[in-house]
Amino acid sequence: MGTALITGASAGLGLEFAWQLATARHDVVLVARDTERLERLASQLRAAAGVHAEVLTADLTDRADVERVAERLRATERPVGLLVNNAGLGIGQRFVGGDLAREEAALDLMVRAVLVLSHAAAGAMTERGRGAILNVASVAALTAGGTYAAAKAWVRTFTEGLAVELEGTGVTATALCPGLTRTEFHDRAGLRAAETYPEIAWLSADRVVATALADVRRGAVISTPSLRYQVASGLLRAMPRSVVRRLGDVRPDRD
Template sequence: MTTALITGATAGIGAAFARRLATDGHNLVLVARNTERLQEQATELHDRHGIEAEVLTADLGTDDGIALVEKRLADSRNAIDLLVNNAGFGNKGQFLDVPMADELTMLKVHCEAVLRLTSAAVPGMRERGRGGVVNVASVAAFLPRGTYGASKAWVMQFTQGAARDLTGSGVRLMALCPGFVRTEFHERAGMGTDNIPGWMWLDADKLVTAALADLSRGKTLSIPDPRYKALMGAAKLAPRGLLGGITSKTGRKYGPQ
């Protein structure tokens, strides 16, 4: 039986990955900051699906938290077959409104943790000749959206570059770029969502189903919805100045998951 490690596992896209992978019979390592929620989630998934669900409490905004997950990923006796780097958050406010400490924490969680955890997981996968990594970015990676969009653009570029370098190894890397997803993401950041049209919202479970299908097909970039595929195609053709004006109206604080 294979094992998947999911960061940011207790809510939103991470929880949807956990549900789907448990349903498919995968054992899990669930990573988040809230031990109580992790334990409740692990018990529920074990009881419902008969899989083993390990709990690992770690704050990926700290070196100690990242190191703890790195150690688990490098444990060859309990190998991880699939890594889902999902942990992330948004900051409310425009450039210079957000404290520098919060900006740096975002870069640590979105960029440094993704780099270090991917680097910890892949050597063992390559040695075994199989494995996968899903790094959750965002459609914000295609738009001028301050630190959030820039950090997600880094995730996308890093993942696709590493995937190319690992061609033929049996290890698949994919950047997942969802749009607005109905999760706790915006509420946790104190962000309003009233100005987001209903048609732009995605269902987390359907998103995960599409993402896993893209991973199995060997895609290195997944935009798991036709609506957002069309929007991002249009964004590539639109002038950068126009995109900046549009995104500033919705506000940096409304960046998708």
């Protein structure tokens, strides 16, 4: 795939994607808000893996910044062969009475940016006849766990529809649907998930990313790392929605 563009590359799953792709000899374009962290990571990847590492500082809640990233995806020089739409945030509040600006920022980041960047990547990749788009959703997409779950449900359904549209083009679309994963995600959002869920519920970032990349290589549309979350996903799909709704308050994006 040559060059991979990763959003949210400075921390969490994005950081792990950057390392695994670089060590597999892919050049990388690193996208996040924190220039200092991105530059440090780029230097480490160049030294450790000998790849080209490009820094693109962008706030994906800002439409102008999203368009700059979209332009990079359309570029013909060092074309992007893999887009990893990973950037996200834990909302950490109830919708009713919550901060509406935070809800809007989350929607821009986890829905609008995914839409715009996927559109740019798909257009460029189909012209070349090859490429892959990996959108990070969540097992939460199958729950009724508030606006975070709603955003991830959109990502999952959107990616499935995109995969259908891309059939026969040489380009694939995959939705990664992990469960609870050990990263900075919950701490940065001020969430206490580590106190709420048992050790067995947690996945390692390296395993999640390795599974996702293997599933991209084989053209899978849905990637759900670990047997236990595959079983959980099956149960959530089989349960009456009335039961799923009663489980709605038990979710990792709540404080």
